[in-house]
Amino acid sequence: MDTQTPRYNAYMPSAGIASFLRSPICEDFSKVEADVAVLGIPYDCGVGYRPGTRFGPREIRNQSTRYASWGTGNAAGYWDVNQKKRFLRDVSIVDCGDVDITYFDIAANMAKITESVSALLARGALPVILGGDHSVTFPNVRAFAPLGPIDIVHIDAHMDWRDDIAGVRFTNASPLRRSKELPFVRHMVQLGIRDVRTRESDYADATAQGVQIVTREDIRERGVAAVLGAMPELGNVFVTIDIDGLDPSIAPGTGSPTVDGLLYHEVRALLQGVAARGNVVGFDLVEVNPFIDVEGQTSLLATTLILEFLGAIFAARGR
Numbered sequence: 001m002d003t004q005t006p007r008y009n010a011y012m013p014s015a016g017i018a019s020f021l022r023s024p025i026c027e028d029f030s031k032v033e034a035d036v037a038v039l040g041i042p043y044d045c046g047v048g049y050r051p052g053t054r055f056g057p058r059e060i061r062n063q064s065t066r067y068a069s070w071g072t073g074n075a076a077g078y079w080d081v082n083q084k085k086r087f088l089r090d091v092s093i094v095d096c097g098d099v100d101i102t103y104f105d106i107a108a109n110m111a112k113i114t115e116s117v118s119a120l121l122a123r124g125a126l127p128v129i130l131g132g133d134h135s136v137t138f139p140n141v142r143a144f145a146p147l148g149p150i151d152i153v154h155i156d157a158h159m160d161w162r163d164d165i166a167g168v169r170f171t172n173a174s175p176l177r178r179s180k181e182l183p184f185v186r187h188m189v190q191l192g193i194r195d196v197r198t199r200e201s202d203y204a205d206a207t208a209q210g211v212q213i214v215t216r217e218d219i220r221e222r223g224v225a226a227v228l229g230a231m232p233e234l235g236n237v238f239v240t241i242d243i244d245g246l247d248p249s250i251a252p253g254t255g256s257p258t259v260d261g262l263l264y265h266e267v268r269a270l271l272q273g274v275a276a277r278g279n280v281v282g283f284d285l286v287e288v289n290p291f292i293d294v295e296g297q298t299s300l301l302a303t304t305l306i307l308e309f310l311g312a313i314f315a316a317r318g319r
Helices: 053-067 106-122 134-142 175-180 200-208 216-222 224-229 264-277 297-316
Strands: 036-041 078-080 085-087 093-098 126-131 150-155 185-193 212-215 236-242 279-286
Touching: 036 053, 036 106, 053 126, 053 279, 053 297, 078 297, 085 297, 106 126, 106 134, 106 279, 126 134, 126 297, 134 175, 134 236, 134 279, 150 175, 150 264, 175 185, 175 200, 185 216, 200 212, 212 216, 216 224, 224 264, 236 264, 264 297, 279 297
Parallel strands: 036 093, 036 126, 126 279, 150 185, 150 236, 185 212, 236 279
Antiparallel strands: 078 085
16 A cells, blocks of 8 residues: 555545545555455446445545545544444455446446455455445355355345346345355345335245345344344354435435334444454445435435444454
8 A cells, every 4th residue: 555645634525535534545456455455346238227336435435535534643543422432443444336237238247346346355354345236245245255154144125035036136136145155155134124125925935945044123222232142153154234224304315215213323333333243354244325315314324334344343453
């Protein structure tokens, strides 16, 4: 990673290149030397309704500049007023740019995604992947084969368990089913499921394959602690967060908003619990659509959630 004297000492959000959290940019994967590598996937070819998630990574980066005053020494990272603790004090982050998406070629794009994530894992970094629609999760997960067995925790309004749509098997309706078919994927837990379009056959098939499905109503009635306690034992964990898992009142900028979603504090607590119970080796956050967002509200929420999840992950590692 190249280092140089900072040019923007005032650190105003409106100045400089909008990398994620204003972190250094390193697009040569072979030179990544950081704890966390951020990768954008500007892809929405798996969407059947409202496009626009290809611009999600860019807008998440734009909003993230609000939280970029890392500082040094005792001011490094961020201080959590709720827990009265500092997080990410000594954690290094680089922004690795985006996967170079090609027009209309699903196989080529998915190969590029897997190769890119694999390259970051080979450098020992924790991949933080900004979507893009949810179809990108399957090629993301595919890169983690060397770390298998992998457990998957999935936050979403939808199960994403369709086998195909008119013969197409790689849409944003299918990534969790495709991922469970990978031989190194072990446990899978789906959190926040509630969509009225959930198909009985998909539910039956997923549960028959051992998937633990926890509805939004389950979380409300049982509470986060009980839901976490009922999860299977977690080892190396990949987490996939569909922003429509959260309620559209706080995350309106998504293509398939679904009423009665999870609230921010619930998702944060679930992610903190997963980080404490398993070894999170990577995660993605998908389906942010700036075209239908309200004043950047959803992108800002996504940034905050990523930041606090990283804090929980590295706190669980003793950092």
